Amino acid sequence: MGRTVSSPTPDPDLDVAERRALRRVGGLSTELSDISEVEYRQVRLERVVLVGVWTEGSAESAQLSMAELARLAETAGSQVLEAMVQRRTKPDPATFIGSGKVDELGEVVRSESADTVICDGELSPGQLQALEKALKVKVVDRTWLILDIFAQHARSREGKAQVELAQYEYMLPRLRGWGEAMSRQSGGIGAFRGPGETKLEIDRRRIRTQMSRLRRQLSAMSRARKVQRSDRRRNETPAVAIVGYTNAGKSSLLNRMTDAGVLVQDELFATLDPTVRRTRTDVGREYTLADTVGFVRHLPHQLVEAFRSTLDEVNDADLLLNIIDGSDPEPLGQLAAVREVLAEIGAGEVSELVVVNKIELISPAAFAEIRHREPGAIGVSAHTGQGIEKLRTIIAERLPVPEIHMDVVVPFDRGELTSALHEHGQILSSGYTEDGAEISALVPGWLAARLEPFAKPSE
Numbered sequence: 336m337g338r339t340v341s342s343p344t345p346d347p348d349l350d351v352a353e354r355r356a357l358r359r360v361g362g363l364s365t366e367l368s369d370i371s372e373v374e375y376r377q378v379r380l381e382r383v384v385l386v387g388v389w390t391e392g393s394a395e396s397a398q399l400s401m402a403e404l405a406r407l408a409e410t411a412g413s414q415v416l417e418a419m420v421q422r423r424t425k426p427d428p429a430t431f432i433g434s435g436k437v438d439e440l441g442e443v444v445r446s447e448s449a450d451t452v453i454c455d456g457e458l459s460p461g462q463l464q465a466l467e468k469a470l471k472v473k474v475v476d477r478t479w480l481i482l483d484i485f486a487q488h489a490r491s492r493e494g495k496a497q498v499e500l501a502q503y504e505y506m507l508p509r510l511r512g513w514g515e516a517m518s519r520q521s522g523g524i525g526a527f528r529g530p531g532e533t534k535l536e537i538d539r540r541r542i543r544t545q546m547s548r549l550r551r552q553l554s555a556m557s558r559a560r561k562v563q564r565s566d567r568r569r570n571e572t573p574a575v576a577i578v579g580y581t582n583a584g585k586s587s588l589l590n591r592m593t594d595a596g597v598l599v600q601d602e603l604f605a606t607l608d609p610t611v612r613r614t615r616t617d618v619g620r621e622y623t624l625a626d627t628v629g630f631v632r633h634l635p636h637q638l639v640e641a642f643r644s645t646l647d648e649v650n651d652a653d654l655l656l657n658i659i660d661g662s663d664p665e666p667l668g669q670l671a672a673v674r675e676v677l678a679e680i681g682a683g684e685v686s687e688l689v690v691v692n693k694i695e696l697i698s699p700a701a702f703a704e705i706r707h708r709e710p711g712a713i714g715v716s717a718h719t720g721q722g723i724e725k726l727r728t729i730i731a732e733r734l735p736v737p738e739i740h741m742d743v744v745v746p747f748d749r750g751e752l753t754s755a756l757h758e759h760g761q762i763l764s765s766g767y768t769e770d771g772a773e774i775s776a777l778v779p780g781w782l783a784a785r786l787e788p789f790a791k792p793s794e
Contacts (some may be wrong), residue, residue, distance in 0.1 A: 381473075383408055384444055385418040386436075387455030388426045399665055403632065404455045404477060411484050416447040430469070431462045437469050444470055453480055457635070460509045478505060478635040485638060493556045500549040501637035503542050510538055553641075560647065572613075572759065573622040573734040576649045578677065579658030580669035581629030584692040586610075587717035588658060589626040592727070609648050616731035619757035625652070632672045639679055646680050654733050655687045656726075659705075662696035667708055688713065688729060695719055737761055737776075739783040742791040746771040752789070755782055 385404050389397035397420055405415045419440060427433040431454055432440065444452060451473045452466065458476040466474045482502050489495045577585045593612040611625040625648045639646075649655065657673060659666045670689065677683050691697075691705055694714035706712050713729060715722035737760055745752045753772050756762065760778040767773065771789075778786065 381413045381450040382416050382448065383413045383451045383453050384416055384440070384447060384449045385453050385455065386432060386440055387418075387420045388432060389420050389422050390425055396665070396668070399668070400455055400632065404453065404480075407477070407480050407484065407631075408453055411480060411487070413451070413453075416449055417443050419443065426456060426462075428459075429462065430465045431456065431458055437466065441470050444472055451475055453477070456633075463509060477633060478637070481631065481635055482638065493553065496549050496552050496556070497641040498638075500546060500553065501635065501641040503546045503549070504637040504640070505635070507539065507542055507546075510535060510542075557647070573620075573654075574625065574648075574652045575622055575654045575656060575730060575734075576625045576627055576652035577656045577658060578627055578649055579629065579656075579673055579690075580660060580663075581631050583629070583658045583660040583663075583669065584717045585626050585629060585658050588656070588690070588692065588715070589624060591717045591720065591723055593624055611648070615758070616734070617727065618731070618762055620731065620734070620761065621758040622653075622730075622734055630673045630676045632668070634672075634676055639676060646682070649677065649682045649685070650680065652682075652685055653735050654730065655682070655685050656690050656730075657687050658690050658692050660693055661691040661702065661705065661714065662693045666691065666705060670709070686733065688733060690715055690726065692717055694721060737779045737782075739778050739780060740775075741778055741783055741786055742773075742775045743786050743789045744768060744771050744773050744791060745786075745789050749789075752786060755785070 385401060385408065387397065387401050387404065401418050401420060405418065408415050419436075421432050421436050423433065430437050440452065443449070449472060452470055452475070454466075454474065454476045456476060457478040458466070458474070463474055463476070482498065482505060485498045486495075486502065489498045577589060579585050589610060589612065593614045609625055609627050611623050613621055614624050615621050627646065627648055628642055655677075657670065659669045659673075663669055674683065677685070689709045689712040691702060691712050691714045693716060694702065695716045695718070702714055713722060713726055715726050717723075740763075743756075745756070749771070753774070756774055756776050756778065759782055760776040763775040763777065765772065765774045773791075
């Protein structure tokens with residue numbers, strides 16, 4: 336899992352633990368290639384065992400969480416061999432699953448010849464180190480698994496920088512535990528530190544330097560994105576953002592509505608970079624439609640922070656299309672997970688329309704249950720086109736209404752103004768006279784100024 340980088344030739348005199356500690360941080364900046372204590376946890380084409388802790392909710396919810404973890408692991412390229420769930424009031428602070436379950440897990444790992452254990456939760460540095468010491472295999476948690484999938488799928492310069500920053504933020508507190516060679520440090524009192532501790536501080540400083548560099552780059556990219564959004568705002572073009580659970584069909588819906596040609600694959604987080612396209616209502620009014628990164632339960636906080644500038648498309652939208660997969664066993668759980676992230680980025684108050692995709696795959700009773708919980712929800716199929724025209728109509732009705740009412744007669748040789756009226760205004764009535772197009776419309780302020788010379792005199 337993740338991008339593969341070249342590794343240094345290990346000294347044959349080093350033991351296995353030291354060789355593991357000398358692996359490079361795959362998929363991250365080559366400027367950190369000499370941080371030997373950090374082991375990049377690749378899971379691609381590895382044999383993995385899943386383990387989770389069920390602390391609350393129903394048994395079905397716990398099973399769904401594990402099923403999602405299995406899909407994440409498969410998306411990363413690994414082979415899932417076995418899954419275990421332990422019922423506890425809270426995760427064990429030392430080993431996440433408790434010492435007895437660790438022994439049981441160790442037997443499963445050995446019997447299945449597994450390479451890696453993936454935990455359905457975020458492990459503390461201590462838990463990570465304790466599990467690897469007891470199991471003698473690589474241990475990865477849900478957070479790192481998602482980070483690595485993002486690293487595989489990021490394509491744009493901004494997306495790669497965002498994922499890299501999130502990986503560094505995750506790694507920084509875990510440097511001490513990643514690589515057993517770190518445990519053999521020389522002691523020291525006061526200012527006299529052993530070579531191991533000194534190297535650890537050097538690694539931390541280098542990572543912080545790289546994080547600062549990435550933040551500067553992302554800040555510059557964010558300013559450029561804000562300029563693009565301000566240009567749209569200057570023309571008062573309404574903005575609609577598509578949000579939702581990963582693999583719910585957001586990109587398919589964008590393609591269906593705009594012919595955007597965005598990559599569509601049946602896997603989690605297939606597309607990460609936002610895509611903005613212009614489209615029109617049935618009466619010709621222009622608006623933008625933006626596809627954004629998909630969400631998932633327990634989306635790592637590091638990713639939310641790193642992708643905050645990208646998610647500004649959501650904050651600045653006039654309307655959110657919250658897409659859920661109607662065929663999912665827990666569609667309303669998807670909706671709750673998405674709303675949790677929206678609240679975290681400050682978009683919880685943006686006007687929302689719940690769109691149940693893949694309507695052709697669910698029963699009328701299942702859709703009625705969703706509608707009972709979400710009365711305004713609309714069912715569509717991005718695959719067959721069912722409900723798309725109704726969705727277009729609702730979007731047109733929900734777009735913000737321009738504020739200035741004007742009655743104008745636009746000369747026939749000023750067709751660009753007539754087009755602007757249809758693109759940016761709300762036409763109330765229209766007709767033709769011998770002098771030109773007679774139109775009554777609600778228009779934004781900048782267009783009202785251009786139309787003023789053609790305004791009809793008040794009666």
